[in-house]
Amino acid sequence: MVRTWLCATALAVAVFPVRAQDAEVEKLRGEVRELQERMQEVEKPRAAGENAFNPAVSLILQGTAARSSQDPADYQITGFAPSGGEVGPPPRSFSLGESELSISANIDPYFRGQMTAALTPENEVEVEEAFFQTLALGGGFTLKGGRFLSGIGYQNEIHQHAWDFQDAPLAYQAFLGGRFNDDGLQLRWLAPTDLFLEFGAEVGRGREFPSVAQSKNGAGAWSLFGHAGGDIGASTAWRAGLSYLYAKPENRAFEDLDSLGNPVTQSFSGTSKLWIADFVLKWAPNGNATVTNFKLQGEYFRRDEAGTLAYDDSAQSAPQFGTAFSGTYASRQSGWYLQAVYQFMPRWRAGLRFDQLDSGTVSNGIIASGAGPTATDFALLGTPHDPRRTTAMVDWSPSEFSRIRLQLAEDDSRAGVTDRQALVQYIFSLGAHGAHRF
Amino acid sequence: MRTLVALVLAASSWPALAALNIFACTPEWASLANEIGGERASIFSATNALQDAHHVEARPSLIARARRADLVVCTGAQLEIGWLPLVLTQSGNPKIQPGQRGYFEAASAARMIEVPQRVDRAMGDVHPAGNPHLHLDPRNVASVAKALAQRMSVLDVQDAGYFLDREIAFQKRWQAATLRWEREAEPLAGMPVVVYHKDLSYFIAWLGLREIGTLEPKPGVPPSAAHLAELLASLKQTPVKAVVRAAYNDPRAADWLAQQAQVPAVVVPFTVGGTDGAKDLFGLFEDTIARLKAALR
Numbered sequence: 001m002v003r004t005w006l007c008a009t010a011l012a013v014a015v016f017p018v019r020a021q022d023a024e025v026e027k028l029r030g031e032v033r034e035l036q037e038r039m040q041e042v043e044k045p046r047a048a049g050e051n052a053f054n055p056a057v058s059l060i061l062q063g064t065a066a067r068s069s070q071d072p073a074d075y076q077i078t079g080f081a082p083s084g085g086e087v088g089p090p091p092r093s094f095s096l097g098e099s100e101l102s103i104s105a106n107i108d109p110y111f112r113g114q115m116t117a118a119l120t121p122e123n124e125v126e127v128e129e130a131f132f133q134t135l136a137l138g139g140g141f142t143l144k145g146g147r148f149l150s151g152i153g154y155q156n157e158i159h160q161h162a163w164d165f166q167d168a169p170l171a172y173q174a175f176l177g178g179r180f181n182d183d184g185l186q187l188r189w190l191a192p193t194d195l196f197l198e199f200g201a202e203v204g205r206g207r208e209f210p211s212v213a214q215s216k217n218g219a220g221a222w223s224l225f226g227h228a229g230g231d232i233g234a235s236t237a238w239r240a241g242l243s244y245l246y247a248k249p250e251n252r253a254f255e256d257l258d259s260l261g262n263p264v265t266q267s268f269s270g271t272s273k274l275w276i277a278d279f280v281l282k283w284a285p286n287g288n289a290t291v292t293n294f295k296l297q298g299e300y301f302r303r304d305e306a307g308t309l310a311y312d313d314s315a316q317s318a319p320q321f322g323t324a325f326s327g328t329y330a331s332r333q334s335g336w337y338l339q340a341v342y343q344f345m346p347r348w349r350a351g352l353r354f355d356q357l358d359s360g361t362v363s364n365g366i367i368a369s370g371a372g373p374t375a376t377d378f379a380l381l382g383t384p385h386d387p388r389r390t391t392a393m394v395d396w397s398p399s400e401f402s403r404i405r406l407q408l409a410e411d412d413s414r415a416g417v418t419d420r421q422a423l424v425q426y427i428f429s430l431g432a433h434g435a436h437r438f
Numbered sequence: 439m440r441t442l443v444a445l446v447l448a449a450s451s452w453p454a455l456a457a458l459n460i461f462a463c464t465p466e467w468a469s470l471a472n473e474i475g476g477e478r479a480s481i482f483s484a485t486n487a488l489q490d491a492h493h494v495e496a497r498p499s500l501i502a503r504a505r506r507a508d509l510v511v512c513t514g515a516q517l518e519i520g521w522l523p524l525v526l527t528q529s530g531n532p533k534i535q536p537g538q539r540g541y542f543e544a545a546s547a548a549r550m551i552e553v554p555q556r557v558d559r560a561m562g563d564v565h566p567a568g569n570p571h572l573h574l575d576p577r578n579v580a581s582v583a584k585a586l587a588q589r590m591s592v593l594d595v596q597d598a599g600y601f602l603d604r605e606i607a608f609q610k611r612w613q614a615a616t617l618r619w620e621r622e623a624e625p626l627a628g629m630p631v632v633v634y635h636k637d638l639s640y641f642i643a644w645l646g647l648r649e650i651g652t653l654e655p656k657p658g659v660p661p662s663a664a665h666l667a668e669l670l671a672s673l674k675q676t677p678v679k680a681v682v683r684a685a686y687n688d689p690r691a692a693d694w695l696a697q698q699a700q701v702p703a704v705v706v707p708f709t710v711g712g713t714d715g716a717k718d719l720f721g722l723f724e725d726t727i728a729r730l731k732a733a734l735r
Contacts, residue, residue, distance in 0.1 A: 106535075106536070106537070109535070109537060109538070112527060135527070135532060135535050136532040136535070137530065137532065138530070138531070138532045138533075139530070140505055140529075140530040140531070141530050142527075142530045188528075188530065189530070190501065190502070190505045190528070190529065190530045191502075191505075192506050193502060194499075194502055194503065195502060196498030196499060196501055196502040197502070198501075227498070229497070229498025229499065229502075230498060230499050230502070231497065231499040234486060234488075237495070237497040237498065237499065238498075239498050282495065282497075286486065286488040286489065287485075287486065287488070287489050287494070288488050288489045288490060288493075288686055289495070290490050290493055290660075290686075291688045346660035346688065347660055398659070399559075399562070399563070399656075399658060399659050400493075400520075400563070400658065401559060430559075433516065433519045433520060433563075435496060435519065435520050435521055435522070435523045435524040436495070436496070436521075436524075437496060437524060438495050438496050438497050438498060
């Protein structure tokens, strides 16, 4: 049918080439075009969503080659209770980082699901995130459930491979064990305004630092956060936020050394309240980040803890005290970091980060009572120390799926010792094109 | 009583006054939505002509705009995959999720070219559904306009007549303009060019230009010194008439190659707003053709 039409049209054009007026030629051309379009419509491919029905699968490969003047195995942040997370520099020499496997898809018109598993170099699988998220709640509400990176702070929700430095800021390491990803529920509400205004609340089990997993009904930790953001002209975008995390740890235990160098167990029970103020500012000429761009990011943390501290060295064969002590414990500690990353030409970025923690005021009832252990028996909590770290990095990204980074740091996390670190890191991204958070 | 009637009247006419809120991913679709929607659509463009729609961030301002949108008009074919999915899931807006009526992909109505037989990232940032820069073929714009007008009519039934009338008027002007451009651009047929990214492929295929090479070694990979040297050497064998780049591309590599090869470097708008001449979709094509023809002289 179409062919006959085409033939007829072609014939018509061929037979009356001389007489045909411009207008007629135009008309015939139009008809031919229409037919061509109709034919094309038949051939039209159907645009498929995320890999038809298969979920989007992506894999991140990471690894480091590192040197450090101090042994990463005895890393500690003096003045702060160990957070039990993945803190400290990577192991010396060659080392595999966490390989992140991420699978996501819409479940149905109402829900979306995502899982990110970290395959650790110690041959373990860690579920970093596994959550459902509503798509159809409406009114600006989104509910998330499962295990997810908490919405508190700025960097907390960003996956490790998208960080601008190989490791987390000291404040994240000291106050959140690197990041906070509880099991629970999150409700977010986005205001219907041109200014980005978002509020969120989370309740969770409190399975990790600053809380500790307990067999108890009800929530072990909860948080509130609010973020605002927008553009300044076409070149600059910003976001700022304030967050609060409340946890009630019960027997949050860690091991420390007493004045004789013997291990003792200390444990904290009480309340832990953490405030985070965060901001990020991104600049690119006309908002086109492909050639040059700049990012400034900073966060301030303040934590108040109050409760009781237990001190027990009775498990040792030759204990100094041989009996358990308990006393009131209260601390107010803080920390902040500021980092800037500049892409000075396509593929190349350079960055600088400054970290500082303030061990603040600590009142330790066991020491105050004078009945047993003294400040020297609390190597970690009894030594006032303000850890600092300066980190510089340069990275090269041959494409948006690969990145190789050189990072140097001078780290005074341990009291009286400076750790000089150098590392080369690779980050490769396979599979589905993941979208990155702002 | 009279006030009551007035109130009821005002209330009943209220939905007609409320414009269809459209979130367009790129300026060309914002412009097309404006051709159809006129004053009964309120349109926001997520990107400007100097930005690369591949590499936009899911900025807070975009999430805030998507929150209130009735319709998202994007290219699809994974052009916006690096940011749009995040904007949509964080928007808390069920109307604009993929699969809903408020989510429109131009690629679903267009004829795609350069659909890869196999996809492998070793080929660069290739798109499984084909080259996503589909708006530079005016015939695609026409078919997208038709589909978009239908979608807008479904979403805003009260203004359906208004939208469809405007679409018919647009199609008439567009049809005539397309024929005019085809005639005006006859000298461009066979014109050999080097382009920056494979973002002019539809235009090149439509008017029969010849793409000899790209400044990017692979799609999405920035030009490297080694690749540019290789390209320059190959231009000795196959000379070109111009090195063409879009307004949003980095000028340095294109200018360098043009200078070395002693051919003009041509900046084309690529989308609405890319040059002063590209004020709307008509200006976009007119200016692109004029700039390329100027390079022939």
